[in-house]
Amino acid sequence: MRYQGPIYRPPSEADSLLVQATVGCPHNKCSFCMTYKRGPRFRVRPVAEIVEDLAEARRELGPGVRTLFLPAGDSLAMPTEELARVCARAGDMFPQLERITVYAGVKSILGHGPEGLRRLREAGLMRLHVGLESGHDPTLLRAKKGVTSAQQIQAGRMALEAGLELSLYVMLGLAGPDDSLAHAEATARVVGDINQAGEPVLRLRTLLPKINTLLLHQINKGRFTLCTPHQVLSEAGAIIAALSGPLSLHSDHYTNYLDLAGRLPEDRERLLGQIEAARKLPRSAFRADFVGAQ
Numbered sequence: 001m002r003y004q005g006p007i008y009r010p011p012s013e014a015d016s017l018l019v020q021a022t023v024g025c026p027h028n029k030c031s032f033c034m035t036y037k038r039g040p041r042f043r044v045r046p047v048a049e050i051v052e053d054l055a056e057a058r059r060e061l062g063p064g065v066r067t068l069f070l071p072a073g074d075s076l077a078m079p080t081e082e083l084a085r086v087c088a089r090a091g092d093m094f095p096q097l098e099r100i101t102v103y104a105g106v107k108s109i110l111g112h113g114p115e116g117l118r119r120l121r122e123a124g125l126m127r128l129h130v131g132l133e134s135g136h137d138p139t140l141l142r143a144k145k146g147v148t149s150a151q152q153i154q155a156g157r158m159a160l161e162a163g164l165e166l167s168l169y170v171m172l173g174l175a176g177p178d179d180s181l182a183h184a185e186a187t188a189r190v191v192g193d194i195n196q197a198g199e200p201v202l203r204l205r206t207l208l209p210k211i212n213t214l215l216l217h218q219i220n221k222g223r224f225t226l227c228t229p230h231q232v233l234s235e236a237g238a239i240i241a242a243l244s245g246p247l248s249l250h251s252d253h254y255t256n257y258l259d260l261a262g263r264l265p266e267d268r269e270r271l272l273g274q275i276e277a278a279r280k281l282p283r284s285a286f287r288a289d290f291v292g293a294q
């Protein structure tokens with residue numbers, strides 16, 4: 001199996017076969033992200049190469065593979081027909097395949113359009129992992145995310161209407177203390193608007209300043225202040241309180257101060273109770289900030 005550059009996958013794809021469809025990230029500008037800052041440059045792998053890797057996996061693992069994830073940072077940036085051919089060939093080689101998933105940028109979703117997304121769904125693509133990070137436009141701008149909240153809503157709804165499953169990643173603490181509540185409220189509004197077209201899964205992450213990032217540079221120059229754990233917990237509470245659902249929520253990640261899992265609206269009071277209890281704990285009960293430690 002051939003891999004180039006950093007290979008990441010969501011925790012929910014821990015048991016999936018990983019076959020690389022693209023290299024790097026076509027955006028590669030987010031202020032908090034170190035993943036591809038030192039390369040490699042973004043490119044789409046030729047379909048023939050990807051199919052060769054699928055065939056190698058078929059020889060080594062047999063036909064029983066059930067889940068397939070296609071790294072790297074935004075494999076939905078592939079042209080529709082090329083990605084559809086990869087998904088269809090994977091389905092032929094692994095007849096028990098239940099799920100093909102990718103990381104997907106908002107602009108890539110919009111680029112395929114409703115017809116292209118339906119074509120991909122029919123070819124076997126099932127789930128998109130989308131890093132929203134925030135629905136607050138000033139925060140999106142500062143984080144250099146390269147999209148607006150209006151584009152996020154349009155893309156999220158388009159994906160759900162095409163029959164694709166959607167995991168939405170939100171980054172707590174990304175706005176810093178001053179815009180913390182505005183970040184939470186605007187993010188809940190975006191997720192809520194997407195939620196009107198179907199049921200996404202909301203996955204919470206917490207900002208952790210990484211090496212080789214603009215955000216770490218801003219912290220070191222005194223231009224960005226980290227939220228405290230208690231402020232981050234308040235953001236999580238504000239998002240959960242504002243969402244009507246139905247949706248599932250997870251915070252299955254080491255960056256988070258509190259592990260939250262449940263469904264909205266059913267589990268809202270329990271989740272808010274967990275957050276309130278955590279907010280009464282001292283700072284020493286939570287992980288360190290790990291500024292530039294990773």
Ligand code: SF4
Nearest residue numbers: 025028029030033073
């Ligand atoms: S967060 Fe995602 S979109 Fe942004 S630079 Fe990193 S891989 Fe690319």
